[in-house]
Amino acid sequence: MTDVLVIGAGFCGLYAAIAASKRNARVTLVASGHGGLSISHGCIDVWSSSAPSRALSRLKKTHPYRLAGKDALNTALETLDLISHDADYPFIGTLSKPTILPTAFGAIHTTAYAPLSLAQTGIQKNIPISIASIAGLRDFFPTLLSKNLEMNGYTVRRTMQLPLPGPVPQRDLYATDIAQRFADSSNRERISRLWRPRLAGVDRLGLPAVLGLHHSQRVFRSVQDLLGVELFEIPTPPPSLPGLRLENMLSDTAIKMGVDIILGSPAAGRIDHSGKNKRVSGVSLQTAGGEQNLDAHSVILATGGLLHGGLVAGRNGNIVESVFNLPVEYAESHQEWLKPSPFDEQPYEKYGLLVNSRMQPIDLHGDPIFENLFAAGGIIAGADRQIEGSRQGIDIATAQRAVEAALE
Amino acid sequence: MIRDFLAADQCLKCNICTASCPVAKVTDLFLGPKAVGPQILRFRHPDYALPNVGEEWCSSCGTCSLVCPHDVPVAEMIARMKERPTRKVPWRDRIISRPEVIGRFASRITPLANSLLKSPRLRSALEKYLGISSKAILPALARTNFKKALREYYVRTPNRLEEISRLTVGYFHGCSTNYFEPRIGELAIAILERLGLYVFLPPQVCCGLPLQSNGLFDAARKLATQNIKYLEPFLRERIPIIGTSPSCTLAFKHNYRAILGIDTEESRLLANSTYDFFEFILHFMPDELFRIKFRGVAARALYHPPCQLRSHGIGTPALTILREIPELELEVSESACCGTAGTYGMKSERYEVAYSVGENLFRKAITMDADFIMSDSETCRWWISKHTNLPAYHPLEILARSMGIV
Amino acid sequence: MPSLSTELLVVGAGATGLGIAWDACLRGLKVVVVDQSGIAQGTSGRYHGLLHSGGRYAVSDPDTARECAAENAILRRIAPHAIEDTGGLYVSLDTDPPDYVPEWFGACQAIGIDVDRLSHEDVRRREPSLTTDISQAFLLNDGALDSFDLLRSLAGSIRQIGGQIWLHHQLRGFVIENNRIVAAQVFSEIEQDTILIGADIVVNSTGPWADQIAALADIHIPITHSRGTLVAIANRLTHTVIHRCRPPKDGDAIVPNWSAMVIGTTDIPVASAEELSIDPAEIDFLLHQGEELIPGVSNRRALRAWSGIRPLYNPGQRNSDTTRDVSRSHVLINHAVTDGISGFLSVFGGKLTTFRLMAEYAVDFVAKEFDIADECSTKSVPIDPQRKNYFILPSRAERLNQTGEERNDSVICECEIVTRSQIEAALQSGNHSSLDDLRRETRLGMGPCQAGFCAVRASAMAYASDEAQNALSDLVSFIERRWRGTLPLAWGPSMRQMAFTRRLYLELLDIQQLLGDDS
Numbered sequence A: 001m002t003d004v005l006v007i008g009a010g011f012c013g014l015y016a017a018i019a020a021s022k023r024n025a026r027v028t029l030v031a032s033g034h035g036g037l038s039i040s041h042g043c044i045d046v047w048s049s050s051a052p053s054r055a056l057s058r059l060k061k062t063h064p065y066r067l068a069g070k071d072a073l074n075t076a077l078e079t080l081d082l083i084s085h086d087a088d089y090p091f092i093g094t095l096s097k098p099t100i101l102p103t104a105f106g107a108i109h110t111t112a113y114a115p116l117s118l119a120q121t122g123i124q125k126n127i128p129i130s131i132a133s134i135a136g137l138r139d140f141f142p143t144l145l146s147k148n149l150e151m152n153g154y155t156v157r158r159t160m161q162l163p164l165p166g167p168v169p170q171r172d173l174y175a176t177d178i179a180q181r182f183a184d185s186s187n188r189e190r191i192s193r194l195w196r197p198r199l200a201g202v203d204r205l206g207l208p209a210v211l212g213l214h215h216s217q218r219v220f221r222s223v224q225d226l227l228g229v230e231l232f233e234i235p236t237p238p239p240s241l242p243g244l245r246l247e248n249m250l251s252d253t254a255i256k257m258g259v260d261i262i263l264g265s266p267a268a269g270r271i272d273h274s275g276k277n278k279r280v281s282g283v284s285l286q287t288a289g290g291e292q293n294l295d296a297h298s299v300i301l302a303t304g305g306l307l308h309g310g311l312v313a314g315r316n317g318n319i320v321e322s323v324f325n326l327p328v329e330y331a332e333s334h335q336e337w338l339k340p341s342p343f344d345e346q347p348y349e350k351y352g353l354l355v356n357s358r359m360q361p362i363d364l365h366g367d368p369i370f371e372n373l374f375a376a377g378g379i380i381a382g383a384d385r386q387i388e389g390s391r392q393g394i395d396i397a398t399a400q401r402a403v404e405a406a407l408e
Numbered sequence B: 001m002i003r004d005f006l007a008a009d010q011c012l013k014c015n016i017c018t019a020s021c022p023v024a025k026v027t028d029l030f031l032g033p034k035a036v037g038p039q040i041l042r043f044r045h046p047d048y049a050l051p052n053v054g055e056e057w058c059s060s061c062g063t064c065s066l067v068c069p070h071d072v073p074v075a076e077m078i079a080r081m082k083e084r085p086t087r088k089v090p091w092r093d094r095i096i097s098r099p100e101v102i103g104r105f106a107s108r109i110t111p112l113a114n115s116l117l118k119s120p121r122l123r124s125a126l127e128k129y130l131g132i133s134s135k136a137i138l139p140a141l142a143r144t145n146f147k148k149a150l151r152e153y154y155v156r157t158p159n160r161l162e163e164i165s166r167l168t169v170g171y172f173h174g175c176s177t178n179y180f181e182p183r184i185g186e187l188a189i190a191i192l193e194r195l196g197l198y199v200f201l202p203p204q205v206c207c208g209l210p211l212q213s214n215g216l217f218d219a220a221r222k223l224a225t226q227n228i229k230y231l232e233p234f235l236r237e238r239i240p241i242i243g244t245s246p247s248c249t250l251a252f253k254h255n256y257r258a259i260l261g262i263d264t265e266e267s268r269l270l271a272n273s274t275y276d277f278f279e280f281i282l283h284f285m286p287d288e289l290f291r292i293k294f295r296g297v298a299a300r301a302l303y304h305p306p307c308q309l310r311s312h313g314i315g316t317p318a319l320t321i322l323r324e325i326p327e328l329e330l331e332v333s334e335s336a337c338c339g340t341a342g343t344y345g346m347k348s349e350r351y352e353v354a355y356s357v358g359e360n361l362f363r364k365a366i367t368m369d370a371d372f373i374m375s376d377s378e379t380c381r382w383w384i385s386k387h388t389n390l391p392a393y394h395p396l397e398i399l400a401r402s403m404g405i406v
Numbered sequence C: 001m002p003s004l005s006t007e008l009l010v011v012g013a014g015a016t017g018l019g020i021a022w023d024a025c026l027r028g029l030k031v032v033v034v035d036q037s038g039i040a041q042g043t044s045g046r047y048h049g050l051l052h053s054g055g056r057y058a059v060s061d062p063d064t065a066r067e068c069a070a071e072n073a074i075l076r077r078i079a080p081h082a083i084e085d086t087g088g089l090y091v092s093l094d095t096d097p098p099d100y101v102p103e104w105f106g107a108c109q110a111i112g113i114d115v116d117r118l119s120h121e122d123v124r125r126r127e128p129s130l131t132t133d134i135s136q137a138f139l140l141n142d143g144a145l146d147s148f149d150l151l152r153s154l155a156g157s158i159r160q161i162g163g164q165i166w167l168h169h170q171l172r173g174f175v176i177e178n179n180r181i182v183a184a185q186v187f188s189e190i191e192q193d194t195i196l197i198g199a200d201i202v203v204n205s206t207g208p209w210a211d212q213i214a215a216l217a218d219i220h221i222p223i224t225h226s227r228g229t230l231v232a233i234a235n236r237l238t239h240t241v242i243h244r245c246r247p248p249k250d251g252d253a254i255v256p257n258w259s260a261m262v263i264g265t266t267d268i269p270v271a272s273a274e275e276l277s278i279d280p281a282e283i284d285f286l287l288h289q290g291e292e293l294i295p296g297v298s299n300r301r302a303l304r305a306w307s308g309i310r311p312l313y314n315p316g317q318r319n320s321d322t323t324r325d326v327s328r329s330h331v332l333i334n335h336a337v338t339d340g341i342s343g344f345l346s347v348f349g350g351k352l353t354t355f356r357l358m359a360e361y362a363v364d365f366v367a368k369e370f371d372i373a374d375e376c377s378t379k380s381v382p383i384d385p386q387r388k389n390y391f392i393l394p395s396r397a398e399r400l401n402q403t404g405e406e407r408n409d410s411v412i413c414e415c416e417i418v419t420r421s422q423i424e425a426a427l428q429s430g431n432h433s434s435l436d437d438l439r440r441e442t443r444l445g446m447g448p449c450q451a452g453f454c455a456v457r458a459s460a461m462a463y464a465s466d467e468a469q470n471a472l473s474d475l476v477s478f479i480e481r482r483w484r485g486t487l488p489l490a491w492g493p494s495m496r497q498m499a500f501t502r503r504l505y506l507e508l509l510d511i512q513q514l515l516g517d518d519s
Helices: A011-020 A052-057 A065-068 A072-088 A142-151 A176-179 A186-198 A216-227 A240-254 A391-406 B002-008 B014-021 B022-026 B033-041 B063-067 B074-080 B093-098 B097-117 B118-131 B174-180 B182-194 B209-212 B217-238 B244-257 B264-275 B276-284 B286-291 B315-320 B351-367 B378-388 B395-402 C015-026 C064-080 C100-111 C121-124 C147-160 C205-214 C280-295 C352-369 C392-400 C420-428 C435-440 C454-465 C469-488 C492-508 C511-518
Strands: A002-007 A027-031 A101-102 A108-111 A127-134 A156-162 A204-208 A230-234 A260-263 A268-270 A279-287 A291-299 A311-313 A319-321 A374-376 B170-171 B199-200 B241-243 B273-275 B299-303 B328-332 B370-374 C003-009 C029-034 C088-093 C115-120 C134-140 C142-147 C164-166 C169-177 C178-186 C193-204 C223-231 C243-244 C253-257 C262-264 C268-270 C303-314 C333-334 C344-348 C411-413
Touching: A002 A279, A011 A027, A011 A240, A011 A291, A011 A391, A065 A072, A065 A391, A072 A391, A108 B286, A127 A142, A127 B241, A127 C164, A142 C029, A142 C454, A142 C469, A156 A186, A176 A240, A176 B022, A186 A216, A204 C392, A216 A230, A240 A260, A268 A291, A268 C147, A291 A391, A311 A391, A311 C492, A319 C469, A374 A391, A374 C164, A391 B264, B014 B063, B022 B351, B033 B074, B033 B244, B033 C392, B033 C420, B033 C469, B063 B074, B074 B244, B093 B097, B093 B118, B093 B299, B093 C492, B097 B118, B097 B276, B097 C469, B170 B182, B170 B244, B174 B182, B174 B378, B182 B199, B182 B276, B182 B395, B209 B217, B209 B244, B217 B241, B217 B244, B217 B264, B241 B276, B244 B264, B264 B273, B273 B276, B276 B315, B276 B395, B299 B315, B315 B328, B315 B395, B328 C352, B351 B378, B351 C435, B370 B378, B370 B395, C003 C015, C015 C029, C015 C147, C015 C344, C029 C169, C029 C193, C064 C142, C064 C352, C088 C100, C088 C121, C088 C280, C100 C134, C100 C243, C115 C121, C121 C134, C142 C253, C142 C268, C147 C164, C147 C435, C164 C243, C169 C193, C193 C205, C193 C352, C223 C280, C243 C280, C262 C280, C280 C303, C280 C469, C303 C469, C333 C352, C411 C454, C420 C435, C435 C454, C435 C469, C454 C469, C469 C492, C492 C511
Parallel strands: A002 A027, A002 A291, A027 A260, A127 A156, A127 A204, A204 A230, A291 A374, B170 B199, B170 B241, B241 B273, B299 B328, B299 B370, C003 C029, C003 C193, C029 C164, C088 C243, C193 C344
Antiparallel strands: A101 A108, A268 A279, A279 A291, A311 A319, C088 C134, C115 C134, C169 C178, C178 C193, C223 C262, C223 C268, C223 C303, C243 C253, C253 C262, C333 C344
């Protein structure tokens, strides 16, 4: 019997597993697939626009940040800081002053903490930069990027395409393909020799985030030295390497700490009918060979929202929570779920489970539905994390609070 | 194909599978699982052949299906695309996909076979004329095969087991244990007996997985049907089947239904009754297991969970148990696949790619100064051992050492 | 005001207008075609994709059936590249009126439409996803007709023989002298100015806008508008066109279309050509109908829904609840006779399958006015002589095999396998002014991810030459249209896809940050 069972291997679930493990709990993490880190920018968004602390105190009492509490957020950020230093994958930034980063589209992304390779130089309006793409990489467009950056008031002095040594690639390349080419040090030297002459007069160069998947800090530092320019990476459309690096960092840490990870099997909740308290006993996993039961003292549901299947929207206009069939807060009329433009605020983003300040899903009376079941991350109702720019912050704050409550 | 469409409905094109594919990462000759699986499916037509889109580069490691958050069985779709009529399958593939035939033939001339396999001239001839890479891992045959050595464990029908009061399990040894590594089977049985189980060997044939991964579905189905027929009487008596080779047990649990299309009450019964060795002892005998005082094994070791094991969806039960062994300094491989993926790495045209897939893993083993490697799958063991010059053991061998059995 | 003159001015670059222009050019006339937007952006671009065998109308409208049968053979000869030879299965379900079948069979024979009876095993083997509740099944030679491919190549051929096609030029008014139209005022969206085009004859082939265009000459055409909605299912569960063998009703035809499958259609009276927005009840209805033919289809992934407006000539001006009774056959109005304004024809209605015939009638009339003796030759002149074969779906995959040392192409839309060189060719053709035009020409963004990845990739090509502000607003409007088309289908994997797309655009790319206050 495991102490804490975490369901979901996204940023939220992985963090929860590590946080529980740090408190000496036996932790098992199950997930039917990977989470959404490979489609994310790999930064920690806490609150996009103003300084978070001011914004947080003005939030509704039912907002996940208020429910989790400021201490949970701070503890989680400190823990993440420790984890990232141990893994040689440091983040920079502070809560009080947002970090400004360019996106692959040339728009501006405001975040609280970003990995070193993205944020070390920072972009400033009076300092011209250059942007380069890499031959064969499909999803990076320096002209588009720089035209949009200029609309934002930044100066792009040069754009260019840098070649890769070796034969012509036989298909379009993803960021992960190019990262592989940077893994080997003699290859790095070869590539740098090819690039250096093209970078005459370039001080600050923005590249797509391709500089290594494993040991990416080492790769980044080495390429920067070899090229002799200040570099910064820009996350690409999926697969996004900064997201993958973060995912690897968290799952490696979890494994090192002894977390049992079971990937690939969907979970169905099991309720404990034996005692008189309302408890869950664990889950039943749909493995390749059939059902296998997993028992746990506490369960943390970190299954995400509509995108990754924590919530499922049926043909009949219902939204169901997919593991324990918990009641979901959503608009009954299907017409209300979505607004006509994807750039509008979307009501569906706020759908999810109602929880109390111990992260326990609650019923209509406000009582916890199961005393040992907790929820964290996107499965919780009440926040449009896209508009707020709060995705990762809510992930870890709620995960931290859920872990604390589960182990109390 | 309809069934594939139903599954492809779920694909969001998010590229999580492509990002995790060990082969796509190292070669641009493979378009990636998304492209070759759910994407190209929409262009298939029953009456017209699809142009080759490089699906033969897929090593069938199963990582794509495993990581997909939307339950798209990508690997299975690609595996089904590989089905070909026999006449289109090269002789080499028809040979290497039949380890039982090779084993049966070669074990008649074991010493000769073993020295021939070591001959560089023969190996380069095999590469030149058949396309078996001269660097492929062709293991040495055991002096006496397992089935013969342990024939007193053989039980043909369940009525022979009626008087047994202990929990009874059947052991599926597979071709590798039978012809190449009987020691693993012996130790497996010893451990199970030590835990109080009654172990026997049911009638069995090769699981057929190498045939399936080489596109020879009809031949694979014949073996599958044979195994189901042999094992069914035992399964109806609720006797579980345990295997030490995760590829064999995956075939029973999953491939027979999901890829070969044998979806019957019997095949489902087989799937539900099959267990990986560590899965079984962890789930069914935890008290007996953890009552044992494990002896220390003072060593640094790298454990590599095979891709076939990951596809079971049971996590890494061997790791849970290995963690309990005192003095054992364990590190876990972060690689999804060691590269060989069964017979893939044996093929001369695939060897370079297979090697590149495993490079990080080999490097890790060497730089961490490991004393040995552990992996549940035989082809992983032979392959990693060859490329690191380190001994490679099935984790149950280390467990046996720690239990004082060896 | 700049001006030019021509012999025949054709308003509307859909099937009707381009068909007329083609026939007229072949007979030696000077032709200019104008359209307020791009090629096939009206009803021609929004239809079901069906190349009729005529079987559907054998009982209810034998004349139309006969025309369809003849034109089916002709189109196969002159434009095979735009046709997929799917065949058409006419199935009578156990619940359908059995006495319709012999009547229908007899009617087909009388018209000369070939009908093959199929056994249950044949049907199962051919289309395993069909319901088993089939009492009888027949195979006819329906096909899947790609109107964009057809009309795009037609436009190219028209230009090649000297016809002019001016897209994004909107007709704003007529110059009438002595009760004759002598010129048209046309506004160019790109140049932002008005041009006067003098013409001897003006043909109004604007489909559902025909009444609005005629009104510019103070002429009233009694047109009833009917909306037909269609749903695209993400995968082809059948490779054959499927009809119900019963009196034609709504929603009982399923047509494979490239990599998708289309269920249609409905018949909702609407007030004008602009009422395209879809009622969710129509979607439910279509999926329900589809379910009767393909069990389980209503739970399959649906890509998007769209609608087209039919113009129906209603000279009796009855306000009927179902517009299905109003004439759907082609209409040619000589306004000199009906309204006293000469040099002006209106041609509209009909089916895409018979567009060539409708054009033939119209140009026969026009030729007489010009005293041209040339006969119609469109029956035999191939529209794109280089492309001689039927469309075969798996051949799209060949684009993935452009490899080797010379490889420099790129797959821009992975879902539909659209390459960069294809897009560049489309950009050169002069038919495009927006990403949406590119979509129509190449199928960019028409797959399951609905342009999630390829919108920005294609847009980058426009940014290279264009001003950033224009490129950005075009991208935004393209993305918004893709989103709106999926809205009525937002459940299951389509809902997830929308959530994914939004993640990509708003969190990875932060496109909305550039929209500022206009969003």
